[in-house]
Amino acid sequence: MSDLNKLTLADARDRLRAGDVTSVELTEACLRAIDGADQLNAFVHKTPDLALERAKAADARISEGDAPAMCGIPVGIKDLFCTEGVASQAASGILKGFRPEYESTVSGQLRDAGAVMLGKLNMDEFAMGSSNETSVYGNAVNPWKVDGRDLTPGGSSGGSAAAVAADLCLAATGTDTGGSIRQPAAFTGTVGIKPTYGRCSRWGIVAFASSLDQAGPMTKTVRDAAIMLQAMCGHDPKDSTSADLPVPDFESMLTGDIRGKKIGIPREYQIDGMPTEIAALWAQGADMLRDAGAEIVDISLPHTKYALPAYYVIAPAEASSNLARYDGVRYGHRAKLAAGDGITQMYEKTRAEGFGAEVQRRVMIGTYVLSAGFYDAYYNRARKVRSLIKRDFDTVFADGIDAILTPATPSAAFGLGEMANADPVQMYLNDVFTVTVNLAGLPGIALPAGLDAQGLPLGLQLIGRPWEEGELLKTAHVLEGAAGFVSKPAKWW
Numbered sequence: 340m341s342d343l344n345k346l347t348l349a350d351a352r353d354r355l356r357a358g359d360v361t362s363v364e365l366t367e368a369c370l371r372a373i374d375g376a377d378q379l380n381a382f383v384h385k386t387p388d389l390a391l392e393r394a395k396a397a398d399a400r401i402s403e404g405d406a407p408a409m410c411g412i413p414v415g416i417k418d419l420f421c422t423e424g425v426a427s428q429a430a431s432g433i434l435k436g437f438r439p440e441y442e443s444t445v446s447g448q449l450r451d452a453g454a455v456m457l458g459k460l461n462m463d464e465f466a467m468g469s470s471n472e473t474s475v476y477g478n479a480v481n482p483w484k485v486d487g488r489d490l491t492p493g494g495s496s497g498g499s500a501a502a503v504a505a506d507l508c509l510a511a512t513g514t515d516t517g518g519s520i521r522q523p524a525a526f527t528g529t530v531g532i533k534p535t536y537g538r539c540s541r542w543g544i545v546a547f548a549s550s551l552d553q554a555g556p557m558t559k560t561v562r563d564a565a566i567m568l569q570a571m572c573g574h575d576p577k578d579s580t581s582a583d584l585p586v587p588d589f590e591s592m593l594t595g596d597i598r599g600k601k602i603g604i605p606r607e608y609q610i611d612g613m614p615t616e617i618a619a620l621w622a623q624g625a626d627m628l629r630d631a632g633a634e635i636v637d638i639s640l641p642h643t644k645y646a647l648p649a650y651y652v653i654a655p656a657e658a659s660s661n662l663a664r665y666d667g668v669r670y671g672h673r674a675k676l677a678a679g680d681g682i683t684q685m686y687e688k689t690r691a692e693g694f695g696a697e698v699q700r701r702v703m704i705g706t707y708v709l710s711a712g713f714y715d716a717y718y719n720r721a722r723k724v725r726s727l728i729k730r731d732f733d734t735v736f737a738d739g740i741d742a743i744l745t746p747a748t749p750s751a752a753f754g755l756g757e758m759a760n761a762d763p764v765q766m767y768l769n770d771v772f773t774v775t776v777n778l779a780g781l782p783g784i785a786l787p788a789g790l791d792a793q794g795l796p797l798g799l800q801l802i803g804r805p806w807e808e809g810e811l812l813k814t815a816h817v818l819e820g821a822a823g824f825v826s827k828p829a830k831w832w
């Protein structure tokens with residue numbers, strides 16, 4: 340059977356359970372697709388032998404009637420997740436050759452549920468970036484193209500998004516610190532959900548900014564996101580911020596009924612220079628939800644404009660602390676030393692060689708804002724702003740708002756090279772609609788809702804109340820159905 344790689348996760352699950360198809364067949368179809376897609380540079384470490392071994396084990400489980408939903412499903416894992424015995428580099432030169440002896444909790448949960456890892460996916464170095472261009476492996480390429488121009492798949496989970504959009508895997512893991520799941524999803528016509536902070540364990544995921552980082556699924560449909568998220572959630576005593584809360588059956592919540600829900604439209608997200616197509620799509624999204632029986636309410640989140648500067652103080656501050664561990668002693672790369680070099684030169688040379696320019700920039704910014712003379716002026720201030728942003732959301736939710744609708748990104752996918760060489764702040768502006776959600780610890784989902792005039796996908800974002808991913812997925816599912824986005828990129832790779 341050909342084209343099995345094009346199935347949705349839900350269809351594949353149903354067909355596996357019905358005995359229509361085997362995990363080995365699904366896995367082989369994905370491995371063929373991956374081998375034919377080197378130009379996309381999405382998979383940076385392929386594990387075909389391991390995948391086939393796991394697929395056979397999954398088939399055995401399914402035939403015994405012991406089949407959790409993810410059993411036998413071929414997936415890609417972002418290079419930020421530590422995977423036992425398999426290269427895990429966070430797309431950084433400093434982790435070259437690192438093969439963890441342990442598995443991250445989330446990828447371990449997927450493995451234990453029978454999911455089949457096909458390999459590791461490209462990303463921005465240490466998840467710092469919005470275009471995948473800071474990767475030590477070179478950037479992944481968006482399967483969507485216009486006028487023969489290569490486009491970014493977004494970042495940092497750009498390899499995950501490209502792989503799902505190009506049907507190289509049925510679904511992938513991503514992580515999101517300031518938009519890294521939702522922006523690439525929007526750029527590639529795929530679905531990505533960042534759950535509430537604390538929903539998915541961070542244990543074994545290379546840390547960027549620990550108070551913001553969350554894992555989540557990247558999938559072809561909202562239903563697939565519900566199924567995969569279920570398998571990624573749960574309490575983990577190894578992560579002190581992991582929530583000890585029951586995980587609802589997300590898929591069963593996709594009832595299609597959102598009558599009476601109150602959807603907020605925040606006026607501060609109407610930013611200067613927003614492309615008219617994005618403004619129009621946003622308005623259409625609101626109309627679709629209204630037509631489905633929701634009430635659309637204008638709301639205000641007054642501190643929104645301070646979110647981006649606060650994020651780009653807090654995230655680098657935490658990164659500078661987290662990345663201090665890469666010193667040439669414990670992990671990966673160590674610089675060659677000259678005669679007479681001491682430990683200080685070893686640190687300096689190793690870190691100068693091992694980290695790329697964006698990572699170095701963030702370590703320097705982070706160190707600066709945490710330094711004794713500037714701590715109050717920058718870091719503490721940013722933390723206060725963060726509290727105000729969270730309070731904005733608390734207020735609208737207390738007023739009865741169930742979810743908030745915004746654009747996912749301020750533009751469609753841009754050309755590779757277009758922003759990488761510009762002022763870094765231009766790149767940071769990509770996160771204008773997404774960082775508030777991380778700062779407030781809320782769940783947010785991006786889903787494809789239309790095409791721009793050039794034929795590129797555009798995404799909308801829904802932001803939910805804390806711990807209400809099920810309700811958020813329900814609303815997203817209705818919006819997905821109404822938007823009827825079915826386009827796929829034309830194959831050129």
Ligand SMILES: NC(=O)C[C@H](N)C(=O)O
Nearest residue numbers: 466467468516517518519
């Ligand atoms: N990690 C993320 O969520 C991506 C964000 N654009 C950043 O560079 O911080």
